[in-house]
Structure formats: C-alpha cells, structure tokens
Amino acid sequence: MLARLLLRRTTGLSWRLNPPARLVGQQHRTFSSINNHLAFRNSTVLKNQKKDDSEVNDDKKKAEKPTKPEESTEVDPDTQKKDKKKDMGDEEKDIREEIKKRLQKKNPNINLNNIKVYQFDQKSIARFFIGTSVLTILLTMYMLTKNKEKNELSFQDFKINYLEKGLVTRLTVINKFAVQAELIRGAVSDQTFQTAGGTPAVVFTIGSVEFFEEEMKLSQDKLGIPIEERLPISYEERGSWLNYIIPILPTVLLIGGLWYMTMRRAGQAGGGAGGAGGPGGIFKIGKSKAKLFNQETEVKIKFKDVAGCEESKEEIMEFVKFLQDPKKYEKLGAKIPRGAILSGPPGTGKTLLAKATAGEAGVPFLSVSGSEFVEMFVGVGASRVRDLFKTAREMAPAIIFVDEIDAIGKERGNGKMGGNDERENTLNQLLVEMDGFEGSDHVVVLAGTNRPDILDKALLRPGRFDRHISIDTPDVEGRKQIFKVHLSKLTLTADEEIKASQKDLDFSKYQELKAEAIENLAGRLSALTPGFAGADIANCCNEGALIAAREDATSVDIYHFEQAIERVVAGLEKKSRILSPEEKKTVAYHEAGHAICGWFLEFADPLVKVSIIPRGQGALGYAQYLPKDQYLVSQEQFRHRMIMTLGGRVSEELHFDTVTSGASDDFKKITQMAQQMVLKLGMSDKVGHIYYDSGDDGSGFKVHNNYSQTTAKLIDDEVKRLIDDAYDACHTLLTEKLELVDKVAEELFKKEVLTREDMIRLVGPRPFPERNDAFDKYIKGKDAFKGKPKD
Structure with a gap:
C-alpha cells in the first residue's frame, strides 16, 4: 500500500490496461512515444505563444488596457488548485485518447474501455527501495549487536568475581541461553547494570540449562553452602515480537522482491501477443501459451508459397x-464446420499450410503446440484449454491451430498407450470446448498430426473435427511446383547465363526466359527426387546453395543440386573411408550385378547412377534408380524387383570363391516383399486370397498371428519359393551377361562412378522402353549425376 501511495504522488506518466490487455508487450514503446508526443506538443505551444506575443502591436495593447483592467499578480490558491486539476484532467483525457488510437491500431480486437493514468517517477521509486533496504540493514545490525552492548561476562568470571565472594542473591535463566544474576546492593562494577527495580545485576551466557545447573551445584558444594541456603534459580521467557521479526526481515524482503519481479515479468510476458491468456494466475501457469497472429502481425508465408497440395489449400480457404x-x-x-484435421507423413506441409492460413486469414489466428498443454502441475492442461477457447471467443471470428495434437489427443482407455489421467483430463476439456453445452460459433479449430490412427474417436467425430484433410507426398508435378517456389529464391546459373548472353534484353522478355529456365530445372529435379516430401525438397535446395557457397561459386548449378540430392538420399561421401583393393573390387562386382539386372529386366526402374564411393549411412556403394509415381504394383513388377535386388549376391558368387556380408540389406528387402505378396496381396496360389496380419498392429506392439501353425508353415514355404524363384532367375540372367558384368565392374573399379550414358556406352541401349514419363521428358538423352563440370 505504501508503494502504491508513493507511485501516485510522484511525477511522470504511465498507463495500465484494465482486463483484458493483450499488448502489454508494447508498453514501453507506446509509453516513450506518448512522452515524445507530449513534449513536442508543449514545446510547439510555447513557441507559438512567444511568436504571437511578439507580433501584438503596442496600440492594440493600449486599446485593451481600458477594457481589461490589470489583474493582480496574486492568484487565489483555491482557483489555482481548480485550474491545475482541470489541466491535469484534460491532459489525462488526451493521453487516454492517444493510447486508445495507438493500441487499436496495433490490435483492432482489443478492449480499451478502462484506461487508468498513474503518475510515477522511477528515480523516486529507486530512492524509496534503496532507503528501505539501508534502514533494514541498519536495524538488523543493531539487533545483532544489541546484546553485546550489555555488559556480558563469562561463566568462569562470574564464579570467581561474584559467586565465590557471596555477592549473588538470585539467578534467573532467560530464554534458556542467558543468566541474569542479581547482586547485593552496592556491588557495582563496570560489568553491572541496574534492573527495573534498581538492583545491580550481571548477565552471562550458558551452553545449556543442564550444564549450568550441574556447574552451580558443584560450585556451591565446593563452597560448602548448605542446601537450604543455596541460590534460588528461576526460569523466564522474555523478548518482544520485534526480536523474532527483525532477524528474518531481510529474508522476507528478499523473497518478496523476487516474488514481485517474477510476477511482474510474468504479467508482461503473458499480456502481450505471445501470451493470449492475459494477466492473472500464479506465475500465469494456467494461461494458454498460444501465439496470436492477425492482420497487423508480420507473417511472411502466404498461400502462394505453398505448392504441391492445391486440394488441401482449397479446403483450408473455405x-x-x-x-x-x-x-x-x-x-x-449452412453451418460452419467446427474443425479440420490435417494429417499426412512428416514434411508434407501441414504446419506450413497453417502458417500460410495465419498470413492470409484476416482474422485472429491462435497457434499452439499440443505439448504446451502438458506440465508438471495437475490441472494445468485443462486450464490452458479453457483459457485458449475463452480468448478465441473474445476475438471471434477466430482460428485456433493445434500442432501435433496427438500429444494430448491419443485414444483413452487403451492399455497399450499407458495410463495418464492428466492427459485424459486435458483431452476431455478439449472435447467439451469444441462441442459442449457452450457453443463455439465462429471459432474454427485446425489440428496437425502424423498419426491420425491413434487419435481418440470422440475427437474425430463430426461436430468436432468435421473434415479430415490428408496431405500426401507430392507426385512429380507437385514436386515440380514446390521446386519452382524454392528455386525462385536462389541465384541460379541459368539466370546468370541469360543475363550474360543477352545484355540488351527487356525486362518482360527476361522474366519470360527466367521462368522457362526455372521450369526446366524444376522438372529435371522433380524427376530425380521420387518420394521426396516438401521438407525434403526445401532441404535439397538449401543444401545445393550451401554446396555452391562452399565451392565459392557465384551461382547454383544443376551439379550442386544433384550433389544435394545424393547427400539427402545416401548421406555424405566418406572420402576418408579408404577401402582395400580386394574390398573395392568386391563392391564393384556387387554393384555391377545390380546394374546389369536392372538394365535387362523389363519392369525394373530406370538406372541413373551406380557408385562405389562409401556414403554416410553405412553403404559402401549404391545404385540409384528412378521409380515412377504409381499406386498399383503388378506381380511381375514385384518379381523383377526381387531379381534385381539379388543381383549383388549372385554376382559375388559367380566371380569370387566366397561371399560377403554386403547383401544383408538386400535379403531384408526381398523377404519383406515376398511376405507382403503372400500375407496381404493374395499373390500365392497355395495360400489363397486371404489377408493375414504380419504380427505388428502398426503401433510398435507385437500381436499374436491370426493363423494356425499349419498355415504359418505354408506361408513360410511360399515365401521361400518366391525368393528361390527370383534367385534362380537372377543366376540365369547374370550367367548369360557375365562378360558385361566384368566390363561394367572393371570400369566402375577405375572411375568409381558410372552414369546412365556410361552404361549405354558399355552395354548398349536398354532393350525395353522406359515406363517413366518424367524420365522420358526430363532425363532421357541427358546425363544425370555426371559429377562436377570441368572449367
């Protein structure tokens, strides 16, 4: 209360918002700008007054003198107080209006009905706290040294100087650590003092009452004092409340200061745009941590920056x-849908689409992560959910985006997920807020997740999340559009070549040629990156720019992007990992076997590059293919893929006396393909057209097989038969093409990298037409991954 009174009486200006206030984070900038505005206004008024006074002529002054008698220089104190109050009221009103204009400009949805103006001076507040601290320290030092000012002496001196001389009449133990000994009248020395009754006395401290009583008994026994004449001992508890308060006062003040500073910082952090909850709550622990975006917030991502998911954008824009x-x-x-779930593999653009929505919505957009609802305190999650929806309703119409909602939205009552009452309470509160007794009109909830299959069924029902928007990995055309977005932000070699070749080119023609160059480059890169998601493409473009910068290049070339693609797919080149000649030769024949099988099999994917340079993911060599975007795979395609995968091991068997462990990953792949064909795709005549579980429920937990032991043996036999058939076909093919395998392996051993054009030169054109349209359009006839161009 004392601090509040001092704040009101000192000079200066500040303002405070009476709830809710969501822009307290802008307080200091607004305050300083208002002070500058008032200072400029006052200085302008003074200048205009001086100018007007100098322009008034003497005749006018003389003419005004008879009509306006000269007023007395003495001013009535009451009148002066009234004028001062009036001026202060006008000034406060102007400041209030100025603050309203500035804050409404920052956030049109803010409520500024109550604005209070206080006066304060930071120097006065600092002097007050410094004075209080100094006074506290002085009081503490006084209380700690007060007992020393009293004439104390040791117990041994007391026995020699007073007890043995028979000067003591009474002993009083005070608070169990000090003894006051009353003396006979006239026994005055430098160590005595007068009690309230005028009796001289001395004071000394003791270790414990038991020790004092024992020593007194021994001393009086030694002096031969009879028991009935021994000194009486009484016990008292003395001291005022100050004796207990003052020693702990510094600690209390320190804790209070820390508490005040923490609450103040929490209030400032929670009331701004970053905390939608506003003031209130212990450390604002139960307030929502959602970030607010609106038309005044600088969100650079727009819908034009999101490519490859046009259908999803249309759903969100609705x-x-x-x-x-x-x-x-x-x-x-029509009624507005309450919410939508954005689901899909990682990196497909769910969060990016939400950011673009915040950039173009034109309505308040509250973004929060699902993990931000979970804290160590019980009940915090449900409290934050309530506060989030309360804030959104106050700003309605508004959009709420919950990223990674599976953190709080997992299915309840599932023993495999483990029990978590706090998470379930948070989920229950979310269900109530989205579709409970209290309506959420004009508040839309968007959520992103990679695992829609583990979400609670009550969360996914219509009325809560009405729409499920699936964002899959883009096809070749979607990848092309994504590449165009990212390539337009880079300095490309094609762009530099256009500028160098045609210096007198007008701007419109230049833009046309640049767009055509980016179109071709994006198409080529999209064909080289099957299965890439949007985040992979963004990373690939960024890696290409980093590689160009590392080589001190002035622009980014196709070579840099191809290097980036290889790094993303296979890892960084391990040039320091030196293979022995025997190992290098084994790897060369292994990769040559894969390449020859893929070259002479009709349904195999087009070969782009084969390399025996070790990579970061443990691969000593690899062959790169370009599978087309397809959603159906035939039985013959499975068979040819298995034959091509076994080519490495068969090539080792045909050219060496022993085999190595390099084919372990190949065996894993063909086993998985064969099991899929038998268990789930019905591609086995003996097992039949039946779907069998593979023992995995999709959440990482093994379950019992839903078939008998006899069926299990039949399945194992069929899987082995498919693999054996593929092995025999691979052995036959490589035996026929043994010379070509030797030729490719020897060339690969020398150059370490072979491209598609090298394969055509060594073994001739592929005998089958390519079944990849993107390959035919962007890659066929053009060498890919050929290495760094020569200067």
Whole structure:
C-alpha cells in the first residue's frame, strides 16, 4: 500500500490496461512515444505563444488596457488548485485518447474501455527501495549487536568475581541461553547494570540449562553452602515480537522482491501477443501459451508459397472465407464446420499450410503446440484449454491451430498407450470446448498430426473435427511446383547465363526466359527426387546453395543440386573411408550385378547412377534408380524387383570363391516383399486370397498371428519359393551377361562412378522402353549425376 501511495504522488506518466490487455508487450514503446508526443506538443505551444506575443502591436495593447483592467499578480490558491486539476484532467483525457488510437491500431480486437493514468517517477521509486533496504540493514545490525552492548561476562568470571565472594542473591535463566544474576546492593562494577527495580545485576551466557545447573551445584558444594541456603534459580521467557521479526526481515524482503519481479515479468510476458491468456494466475501457469497472429502481425508465408497440395489449400480457404463472410453461407442455412484435421507423413506441409492460413486469414489466428498443454502441475492442461477457447471467443471470428495434437489427443482407455489421467483430463476439456453445452460459433479449430490412427474417436467425430484433410507426398508435378517456389529464391546459373548472353534484353522478355529456365530445372529435379516430401525438397535446395557457397561459386548449378540430392538420399561421401583393393573390387562386382539386372529386366526402374564411393549411412556403394509415381504394383513388377535386388549376391558368387556380408540389406528387402505378396496381396496360389496380419498392429506392439501353425508353415514355404524363384532367375540372367558384368565392374573399379550414358556406352541401349514419363521428358538423352563440370 505504501508503494502504491508513493507511485501516485510522484511525477511522470504511465498507463495500465484494465482486463483484458493483450499488448502489454508494447508498453514501453507506446509509453516513450506518448512522452515524445507530449513534449513536442508543449514545446510547439510555447513557441507559438512567444511568436504571437511578439507580433501584438503596442496600440492594440493600449486599446485593451481600458477594457481589461490589470489583474493582480496574486492568484487565489483555491482557483489555482481548480485550474491545475482541470489541466491535469484534460491532459489525462488526451493521453487516454492517444493510447486508445495507438493500441487499436496495433490490435483492432482489443478492449480499451478502462484506461487508468498513474503518475510515477522511477528515480523516486529507486530512492524509496534503496532507503528501505539501508534502514533494514541498519536495524538488523543493531539487533545483532544489541546484546553485546550489555555488559556480558563469562561463566568462569562470574564464579570467581561474584559467586565465590557471596555477592549473588538470585539467578534467573532467560530464554534458556542467558543468566541474569542479581547482586547485593552496592556491588557495582563496570560489568553491572541496574534492573527495573534498581538492583545491580550481571548477565552471562550458558551452553545449556543442564550444564549450568550441574556447574552451580558443584560450585556451591565446593563452597560448602548448605542446601537450604543455596541460590534460588528461576526460569523466564522474555523478548518482544520485534526480536523474532527483525532477524528474518531481510529474508522476507528478499523473497518478496523476487516474488514481485517474477510476477511482474510474468504479467508482461503473458499480456502481450505471445501470451493470449492475459494477466492473472500464479506465475500465469494456467494461461494458454498460444501465439496470436492477425492482420497487423508480420507473417511472411502466404498461400502462394505453398505448392504441391492445391486440394488441401482449397479446403483450408473455405474455412477462412466462411469466417470472413459468414452471411454468404448462413443465408443458405449452412453451418460452419467446427474443425479440420490435417494429417499426412512428416514434411508434407501441414504446419506450413497453417502458417500460410495465419498470413492470409484476416482474422485472429491462435497457434499452439499440443505439448504446451502438458506440465508438471495437475490441472494445468485443462486450464490452458479453457483459457485458449475463452480468448478465441473474445476475438471471434477466430482460428485456433493445434500442432501435433496427438500429444494430448491419443485414444483413452487403451492399455497399450499407458495410463495418464492428466492427459485424459486435458483431452476431455478439449472435447467439451469444441462441442459442449457452450457453443463455439465462429471459432474454427485446425489440428496437425502424423498419426491420425491413434487419435481418440470422440475427437474425430463430426461436430468436432468435421473434415479430415490428408496431405500426401507430392507426385512429380507437385514436386515440380514446390521446386519452382524454392528455386525462385536462389541465384541460379541459368539466370546468370541469360543475363550474360543477352545484355540488351527487356525486362518482360527476361522474366519470360527466367521462368522457362526455372521450369526446366524444376522438372529435371522433380524427376530425380521420387518420394521426396516438401521438407525434403526445401532441404535439397538449401543444401545445393550451401554446396555452391562452399565451392565459392557465384551461382547454383544443376551439379550442386544433384550433389544435394545424393547427400539427402545416401548421406555424405566418406572420402576418408579408404577401402582395400580386394574390398573395392568386391563392391564393384556387387554393384555391377545390380546394374546389369536392372538394365535387362523389363519392369525394373530406370538406372541413373551406380557408385562405389562409401556414403554416410553405412553403404559402401549404391545404385540409384528412378521409380515412377504409381499406386498399383503388378506381380511381375514385384518379381523383377526381387531379381534385381539379388543381383549383388549372385554376382559375388559367380566371380569370387566366397561371399560377403554386403547383401544383408538386400535379403531384408526381398523377404519383406515376398511376405507382403503372400500375407496381404493374395499373390500365392497355395495360400489363397486371404489377408493375414504380419504380427505388428502398426503401433510398435507385437500381436499374436491370426493363423494356425499349419498355415504359418505354408506361408513360410511360399515365401521361400518366391525368393528361390527370383534367385534362380537372377543366376540365369547374370550367367548369360557375365562378360558385361566384368566390363561394367572393371570400369566402375577405375572411375568409381558410372552414369546412365556410361552404361549405354558399355552395354548398349536398354532393350525395353522406359515406363517413366518424367524420365522420358526430363532425363532421357541427358546425363544425370555426371559429377562436377570441368572449367
């Protein structure tokens, strides 16, 4: 209360928002700008007054003198106080209006009905706290040294100087650590003092009451004092409340100061745009940590920056359009969907799509992660959910985005997931807020997850998350559009070549040629990156720019992007990992076997590159193919892939006396393919057209097989038969092409890297037409992954 009174009486200006206030984070900038505005206004008024006074002529002054008698220089104190209060009221009103304009400009949805203006001076506050601290220290030092000012003496001196001389009349043990000995009248020395009754006395400290009583008994026995004449001992508890308060006062003040600073910082952090909860709550622990984005927030990502998922963008934009113009839909009787789940593999652009929605929504957008609801305190998650929806309803129409909602939305009552009452309470509160008794009109909830299969069924039902938007990995055309977005931000060699070749080119023609160059480059790169998600493509473009910068290049070339693709797919080259000549030769024949099998099998994927340079993921060599984007795989395609995968081991058997462990990963792949064909795809005549579980429920937990031991043996026999058939076909093929295997292996041993053009030169054109349209359009006839161009 004392601090508040001092704040009101000192000079200066500040302002405080009476709830809710979500822009406290802008307080200091607004405060300083208002002070500058007031200072500029006052200085302008003074200048204008001086200018007007100098321009008034003497005749006018003389004419005004008869009509306006000269006023007395003495001013009535009451009138002066009234004028001062009036000026202060006008000034406070101007400041309030100025603050409203500035804050509404920052956030049009803020409530500024109550603005209070306080006066304070930071120097005065600092002097107050410094003075209080100094006074506390002085009081503490006084209390700690007060007992020393009293004339104390040791117990041994007391026995020699007073007890043995018979000067003591009474002993009083005070607070179990000090003894006051009353003396006979006239026994005055430098160590005595007068009690309240005028009796001289001395004081000394003792270790313990038991020790004091024992020593007194021995001393009086030694002096031969009879028991009935021995000194009486009484016990008292003395001291005022100050004796207990003052020693702990510094600690209390320190803790109070830390508490005040923590609460103040928490209030500032929670009331700004980063904390949607506003002031209140112990350390704001129960307040939502959602970040607020609106039309005033600088969000650089727009829908034009999101490519490869046009259908998903249309779905999201429908929510935005409904909130921006609800009457268009309501007049037809339509109701706004409550929410949508964005699901898909990692890196496909779920969060990026949400960021673009925040950048173009035009309505308040609250973003929060699912893990931010989970804390060590019980009940915090549910409290934050309530506060999040309360804030969104106050800002309605608004959008809430919960990233990684599976952190709190896992299925309840599932023993395999483990029990977690706190997480379930948070989920229950989310269910109630989304579709409970209290409506959430004009508040849309978007959520992103990689695992929609583990979410609670009550969360996915219509009325909560009405729509499920699936964002899959892009096809070749989607990858091309994503590459165009990222390539437009880089300095490309093709762009530099256009500028160098045609110096007098007008801007429109230059833009046309640049767009055509980016189109071709994006198409080529999209064909070289099958299965890449949006995040992989962004990483690939960034890696290409980093490789170009590492080589001190002035622009990014196709070579740099190909190096980046290889790094993403196979890892970094391990040039320091030196293979012995025997190992290098074994790896060369192994990879040559893969390459020859893929070259002469009709349904194998087109070969782009084969290398025996060790890579970071443990591969001593690898062959790179370009599978096309397809959603159905035939039985013959499975068979040819298995034959090509076995080519490495068969080549080792044909050219060496022993085999190595290099084919372990190949065996894993063909076993998985054969099991899929038998168990789930019905590609076995003996097992039949039946779907069998593979023993994995998809969540990492093994389950019992849903078939008998007899069926299990039949399945094992069929899997082995498929693999044996593929092995025999591979052995036959490589035996026929043995000379070509030797030729390719020897060339690979020398050069370490062979491209598609090298394969055509060594073994001739592939006898089958390519079945990959993107390959035919962007790669065929052009060498890929050929290495660094020569200067």
